[in-house]
Amino acid sequence: GAAITNIQIDGVLHEFSTIPGVREDVTQIILNIKGLALKLYAEEEKTLEIDITGPATVTAGDIIVDSDVEILNKDLVICSVAEGATFHARLTVKPGRGYVQADENKKEDMPIGVLPVDSIYTPVRRVNYQVENTRVGRRDDFDKLTMEIWTDGSIIPQEALSLAAKIMTEHLDIFVNLTDEAKNAEIMVEKEETQKEKMLEMTIEELDLSVRSYNCLKRAGI
Missing domain, CATH: 3.30.1360.10 (RNA polymerase, RBP11-like subunit)
Structure with a gap:
């Protein structure tokens, strides 16, 4: 599957920050973004972008993607932006398998303000x-x-x-x-019986016939 590995939001240095003019705090925004369902048609990681000026309810459908990425749950709400406020974020998505904790997505050369998140790759x-x-x-x-x-x-x-x-x-x-x-x-290694062969091998008792049909076949010696 594919999942978000890190998030960078303008004006945010850590996950406990708040954003002026945005109702949700950064922790809640991250939780919402982790609910993204997407398809990645490339082997390498991709950077997605959100750039919204309020008033607006930001949804997954507002994420700017290229032909290698498809957002499946576009109605997923990410945050609410008040009038005059802006919300600009960059999301990194990559292919993977299983579940990866945020600490494992953290790189030594990662700039300040880039927040690693838990990645849930399994689509099930x-x-x-x-x-x-x-x-x-x-x-x-x-x-x-x-x-x-x-x-x-x-x-x-x-x-x-x-x-x-x-x-x-x-x-x-x-x-x-x-x-x-x-x-x-x-x-x-035995050849599987076809449905027709199985039917032909059944006795009339197994066919769930009506009493009249059963008696007729029985009298005929079938």
Whole structure:
């Protein structure tokens, strides 16, 4: 994913400052900006800019971006600027993975006034799952897994699940080669049955037919 790594606001030296003519303090502004959902179509970091003169409610849609950056939640409120006041900020965004604390985003040569922030790169906001008993053919001892995935919009849930499975597979792949027997073992090599083949193998008791239809087929010896 992509996330903001540092923020620089004109007239601000530290995160506990206040800005003349701006309702929110810097701490609240940083919290609001951390809620940005965006896509970055480049491998290197980018600098975004906000330049607003009040009166105005500054939203994510006011962020000036180039073709490499897409803001997804443009209605996110960042701060409120009073009449005659100005709000000018520069935001650094970069690609990454997982969660990075503000201290890790701090560089030794970082100028005074540049505020490192926590970066939340993961686009997955919430996951829920449910395991239920299910029937397959004549057997009713199978498990059915239902997953619900919520994202910030920068990735669809299906892609998030596929990438997570790929990452997990790559992590576990190191154990496959521990022995030659395991490495060369054939697992799950049977051809999967098509839906039609499965239907043809079902008994009439499994088809959930009406009593009349069931009796007709039974008398016909089907």
